[in-house]
Amino acid sequence: MSDPVTSAVEELLEENVFPPPATASPSSTSSMLTPLITTFLGVLARVEEKVVEHLPPQAQKKFHAVDAWGSTALGLPHSGIIITCLLLLLVLGLSLYFVGIGRARGHKPLPGGKQGRARPSHVVLLGPCGAGKTALYHQLLYNTVPETVTSMVESEGILKDKDIRLVDFPGHERLRGGWKKQFLDAGKVAGVIFVVDAADFSTHKVREAAEFLYDILTHAAMDDGPPLLVACHKSDLPGAKAPARIKALLTSELERLRKTQGGAMMDGNGEEEEDRLPLGRVAVPLNLDVDAPSELTFASTNVAQQTQFGGNDAIEEDIGPLMTFISDKIGR
Structure with missing residues (x-):
């Protein structure tokens, strides 16, 4: 009708x-x-x-x-x-x-270029070999301090009382690039914790960490992407450098890298990647507070053994910045 x-x-x-x-x-x-x-x-x-x-x-x-x-x-x-x-x-x-x-x-697409994807739910632990990622992983998940080990495969677990999956990704140079395709490009990353050894931050270690960090900061999916915390780990050991000093050393090395490498970086298979983000502004010294593509912070951490009277409070103080980062920055 x-x-x-x-x-x-x-x-x-x-x-x-x-x-x-x-x-x-x-x-x-x-x-x-x-x-x-x-x-x-x-x-x-x-x-x-x-x-x-x-x-x-x-x-x-x-x-x-x-x-x-x-x-x-x-x-x-x-x-x-x-x-x-x-x-x-x-x-x-x-x-x-x-x-x-x-x-x-339009709305900016989620990392990986797909709209309508489920909310990112992974926090990825990254960093050079020996920085202490696996120890932090076990401390955050199980409140234990494992023996020193070197991971060759990623480990994944769920943080208690939080809808967050924690991933410990290997720091070996030939393996570290895999996290981008597996997690970042897939839009799964809610936050990145980049771990460096604050007690052993020699010139060689600074260069290695800066190259890894440069690869992260210039990845296209990091543009206004997940927040990043640089965990200056093993801060309880003698001679450990403060976060401000580590930030200054990394900034200096990143400045050198952006002048010598520009947008060309290699993936985990040794092949040059495309669509790299420029890091910093032309003819202006690098300032990570301004030039980082997403929110970037530095903090001290350690996983010192509990004392008899330490209880959970003592350990919470050691990894407190990580818990704050996960709770406040990621909103879980």
Whole structure:
């Protein structure tokens, strides 16, 4: 069953209210326009008559008020139907405009370039070999301090009382690149904890850590991506460097790397990666507080053994910055 407006239009068609355009003499422009205008006004009158009668009484009242105002103030007959059509066209035009703007700007896609993905749920522990990632992994998950081991495969577990999966990824140079395709490009990373050995941060260690960190910071998926915490680990050992000093050393080495390597970096298989982010601003010294592509912080951590009276409080103090990072920065 058709609606009243459709029925009215069908009735108009049956009455042949839309005659073909009149043929005018080409010698006069006005002679061509006059029949068209007359036909147009006749159509408006019939449309107004047939359509308006199907409107609710309150709508008919407002329509006639607009029609009367237009005829008096503008000298425009059938102004009610004309204004209604113009408003409809305006609304349609604005709708199409804003839909187009929305598609052009869009929302920034999640890492990996796919919209509508599930909320990232992984915190990834990264860093050079021997930095203490595995010890932190066990401390965070199981509140234990394992014997020193070197991981050759990633480990994954769920943090108690948090909907977060913690991943300990191997720091070996040939293995470390795999985390990007497996987690970062897949849009799974909610945060990155980059672990360095604060007690053994020699020139060689600084260079190794900076190259790894540079590879992270210039990856395309890190642009306004997951927050990153540099954990200056083993801070309880003699000679351990403070976070501010480690930050300064890494900044200096990253500055050198961005000048010598630019956007070219290698993935875990030794192949050059594309679509690298530029790190820093042209002709301006690197400032990680400003130039990091996503939120970057530094903090001291350690997993010193519990004393008899230490209890959980003593350990919580040692890894407190990590728990704060996971709770506050990631919002779980």
